[in-house]
Amino acid sequence: MPDLMSAETPTCVPEIEFWFDFGSNYSYLSVMRIEALAQARSVRVRWRPFLLGPVFRDLGFDNSPFVLQQEKGAYVWKDMERQCRKYGIALTRPSTFPRAALLAMRVALLGAEEQWMPAYCRRIMQLNFADDRDIGSMDVVSEALEALHLPGQQIIADAQSDANKLRLREQTAAAAAKGIFGAPTFFVGDEMFWGNDRLDDALDFCDSIATRG
């Protein structure tokens, strides 16, 4: 006998959009944390890689504020040490910061809906922020994919297609259009949350919507 009730009730899985860049240190914290936190609340993560550099440039900054402002930059790595200790996340201050990671980002865009996306993102972030590897190089991206038993060569070729390159530019423009000015940024519906410090609030907000819904 068909279950008419469940056929008529749309399955409403609350979603959180997660906008991030592999070069962003506070995105590192969220990449490492978000999957477990979201799963525990039955929230679906929509991964939204975008390029923070062009967004900063549009806002009039030619680099990360953590580089442009010396005092803030000095503080941020102290803060990162403490935050990583608190969350049990490894940290080695990258010898290059922020690291350009264009290919890794293009792969992330290509894989955003794939099952391997969370693990791939964690792997790239750990290579950057725990192992101090150059995630801008094809070798490192390839290594990350192969560690996950993925067809690295094929994925990299697809990631470098003109269509995928264009999509990343479009996604970056979309980030700016949404009012994003830093990373990580989360959206729950139209509600914007900036910074790893707001990840829990954003997930709480998902719960409040689900309860209302």
Place this chain on the structure above:
Amino acid sequence: MPDLMSAETPTCVPEIEFWFDFGSNYSYLSVMRIEALAQARSVRVRWRPFLLGPVFRDLGFDNSPFVLQQEKGAYVWKDMERQCRKYGIALTRPSTFPRAALLAMRVALLGAEEQWMPAYCRRIMQLNFADDRDIGSMDVVSEALEALHLPGQQIIADAQSDANKLRLREQTAAAAAKGIFGAPTFFVGDEMFWGNDRLDDALDFCDSIATRG
């Protein structure tokens, strides 16, 4: 019989330095929260009013980043609404932001070690961020002091002495020398914590020191 043990053990009350400006919206959250949180952990609060404007100017900004950066500014008031709701703190977006509050700050410096300091700071902050009153005016500062049954006229006269004016300039220079680039900022010993979001971490750090000590 004298208790030799306790006579030899120095009383070690952990302290947190709280650097703030009445014009700063995230300082508002910390002013409203810090006393209860610190008391619950037997931590002593050392109030350190300083002028954020000159610190920003030294760093090359001629106004708050929340004014200079339109996108961040728009976000910040949304964030403030949510944060205030979370903490149960009233909020009316001030019609002037950031509000200069030189006299109120001078009074705060004068009263930093006084018993009335926490209540005075909360009162001024509420006038600014909940009642949208001009805390830059002498009338409003006077009203705040008198609401606390303090001799407003005398305190204001003392606050405007050359010596106290100089002390506020010195305290502001000290803030910059400590690497402060925003408010609120907390220090526990040499350990710096920036932002209301780090108040709990800073207090946890007090506990860890007290345990070690």
